[in-house]
Amino acid sequence: MELLEKTDKIHETMLKNFEEKIERGDAIEPKDKMPDGYRKHLMRQMSQHAHSEVIGMQPEGNWITRAPSLRAKQILLAKIQDEGGHGLYLYSAAETLGISRDEMIAQLHSGKAKYSNIFNYPALTWADIGAIGWLVDGAAIVNQVSLQRTSYGPYSRAMVRICKEESFHQRQGYEIMANMMKGTKDQQEMAQDAMNRWWWPSLMMFGPHDSESPHTGDAFKWKIKRHSNDELRQKFIDKTVQQAEVIGLTIPDKDLKWNEEKKCYNHGAINWDEFYRVIGGNGPCNKQRMDHHVKVHNEGAWVRAAADAYRLKKEKQLLHL
Amino acid sequence: MGDDALIQSYRLSEWCSNAPILEEDLALTNFALDMTGRAQAMLSYAGQVEGKGRTDDDLAYKRKERDFYNHLIMELPNGDFAYTIARLFFTSTFEFFFFNQLQNSADTTLAAIAAKTIKEVRYHNAHAIDWVLRLGDGTEESHNKIQKAVNELWMFTGELFETEEVDALLRDQNIAVDMPVIADKWKEHVAQVLSEATLTIPESGYMQSGSNKGIHTEHLGHILTEMQYLQRAYPEATW
Numbered sequence A: 001m002e003l004l005e006k007t008d009k010i011h012e013t014m015l016k017n018f019e020e021k022i023e024r025g026d027a028i029e030p031k032d033k034m035p036d037g038y039r040k041h042l043m044r045q046m047s048q049h050a051h052s053e054v055i056g057m058q059p060e061g062n063w064i065t066r067a068p069s070l071r072a073k074q075i076l077l078a079k080i081q082d083e084g085g086h087g088l089y090l091y092s093a094a095e096t097l098g099i100s101r102d103e104m105i106a107q108l109h110s111g112k113a114k115y116s117n118i119f120n121y122p123a124l125t126w127a128d129i130g131a132i133g134w135l136v137d138g139a140a141i142v143n144q145v146s147l148q149r150t151s152y153g154p155y156s157r158a159m160v161r162i163c164k165e166e167s168f169h170q171r172q173g174y175e176i177m178a179n180m181m182k183g184t185k186d187q188q189e190m191a192q193d194a195m196n197r198w199w200w201p202s203l204m205m206f207g208p209h210d211s212e213s214p215h216t217g218d219a220f221k222w223k224i225k226r227h228s229n230d231e232l233r234q235k236f237i238d239k240t241v242q243q244a245e246v247i248g249l250t251i252p253d254k255d256l257k258w259n260e261e262k263k264c265y266n267h268g269a270i271n272w273d274e275f276y277r278v279i280g281g282n283g284p285c286n287k288q289r290m291d292h293h294v295k296v297h298n299e300g301a302w303v304r305a306a307a308d309a310y311r312l313k314k315e316k317q318l319l320h321l
Numbered sequence B: 001m002g003d004d005a006l007i008q009s010y011r012l013s014e015w016c017s018n019a020p021i022l023e024e025d026l027a028l029t030n031f032a033l034d035m036t037g038r039a040q041a042m043l044s045y046a047g048q049v050e051g052k053g054r055t056d057d058d059l060a061y062k063r064k065e066r067d068f069y070n071h072l073i074m075e076l077p078n079g080d081f082a083y084t085i086a087r088l089f090f091t092s093t094f095e096f097f098f099f100n101q102l103q104n105s106a107d108t109t110l111a112a113i114a115a116k117t118i119k120e121v122r123y124h125n126a127h128a129i130d131w132v133l134r135l136g137d138g139t140e141e142s143h144n145k146i147q148k149a150v151n152e153l154w155m156f157t158g159e160l161f162e163t164e165e166v167d168a169l170l171r172d173q174n175i176a177v178d179m180p181v182i183a184d185k186w187k188e189h190v191a192q193v194l195s196e197a198t199l200t201i202p203e204s205g206y207m208q209s210g211s212n213k214g215i216h217t218e219h220l221g222h223i224l225t226e227m228q229y230l231q232r233a234y235p236e237a238t239w
Helices: A002-024 A036-055 A057-061 A070-095 A101-110 A126-147 A153-181 A185-204 A229-247 A272-282 A286-299 A301-320 B002-013 B022-050 B056-061 B081-102 B108-136 B140-154 B165-172 B179-196 B219-227 B229-233
Strands: A257-259 A264-266
Touching (some): A036 A057, A036 A070, A057 A070, A057 A286, A070 B002, A070 B022, A101 A286, A153 A229, A185 A229, A185 A272, A286 A301, B002 B219, B022 B108, B081 B179, B219 B229
16 A cells, blocks of 8 residues: 555656646656656657658659659659658657657558558659649648647657758759749649649648647647647648749639738638548558558568678677687 | 669669668668769760760750660669669679779869769668678578579679770770779679678679660660650650
8 A cells, every 4th residue: 555655656746747847848858757648649649750751752752763854853862861861760769759660660550550641642743743842841841840849859859850851842842843833834734733632632731620629638738739730731821822822823722812810811621521531541542652661561571681680690700709 | 884873873763662671762762862963974074075065964864775875784673672782782893993993084074073973882882792791691581582683693794894996095095994904803802792791603604795885675765764754755844
């Protein structure tokens, strides 16, 4: 009984320290005591974030061999490498919570862990590479800038670093779109078509409306999340509409209108049925993306086994010396 | 040299999202990035020397199959990871000795490109050697796979050292490299690494040839079809 009381006491103090830290705005570090819910929430969010970076390499990788100039190919290769690097960085950051990369990949394959829904859409033309960089990375930046102040130290630091590279990605996407809008009629049509297909899924990246996902959740209390879905979505729309206008692209939303009073754009209704359908597994590429990841992972098993065997052999040899 | 870089870069970039571990995905596509840069430098210079106003992109995206001069080994499909690694080992070893010498070329542009390239190639080669050792001396399965790859690729290695009359002329002017010297160094280095990796060095036999005359394997046409697609489909467009 005494022991139980003691444990409860320790637990209480621990939670109090954690809450005080959060309250002061101090970062939580891997060795700090934290509630299970906090740890689990972060594991889920950070592994999902890492998986998104990696799965996102697929639609873009689809165009590397067809990039239309040597410069375009170099930029795209560099960008995709950045995404993979972000994945590595985020996997490592998530590992500080006590989960291994292998476990995270197993969760991805079993369907327990998710990745960003946006990558369940196909990259059909070269203009899609522009749209992904400009709109998808543009939306991701808005979210990630906000996460730079998230309460978990390793995650926050990862975001600071990642944001620097993401802004380069957004510029490269915008440059592709701008060049195409200055080009032939075919190119302009291609760019507008990509805009039409990627605009709404990009808005959905911020998640359901605040009315459907209340502020009062743990993520806000723990300062993992600092801004609401609708706030972030609004920020993205306001900066993107102007960019589209400059290069002559039309936003595919007939209800989009400047709201003088609120000093922001009102937008039309988002098709949440589509959002939930795609998240539920019935998007254009869900099966393709997952099948590919599983296949490549399984096909590479013999390589990883060889690397492990070789390392063990060398360690043994060293010990005998 | 530009075509070698361009076509090998194409093959390596196909590994994006296809490698056995994320780190390797990044490494192979990073090499592809190095090689695209080298292709750009070499093809720009080729266009300049030609004097007809063709750019690096014109040479990469608007030439036909028979006008490409990359070695056949560069265009072969990736195969499995062992095959790609064995190829990278053979080609990067060749490139290491080749560019090492080319740094001293009397042609200052070539010498400058070589000086930049050698730094990259040194790394590609070290990476390939690490994997040849791991796969050769890893598990039985990996040993068999890399041995098979070495055996199958062997007949494409002779072509790397072929020379023509014009090479002798350039060699006399100190512009080109001394190929027999490079061939000897290559053989010695390759034999050393393969034996450390517990692999058997294939016996010398028939060597494939043809790229000097623009005669390729059937694979090059498919590479160009994909690589040149946008430039061919929209000839008026700039990107």
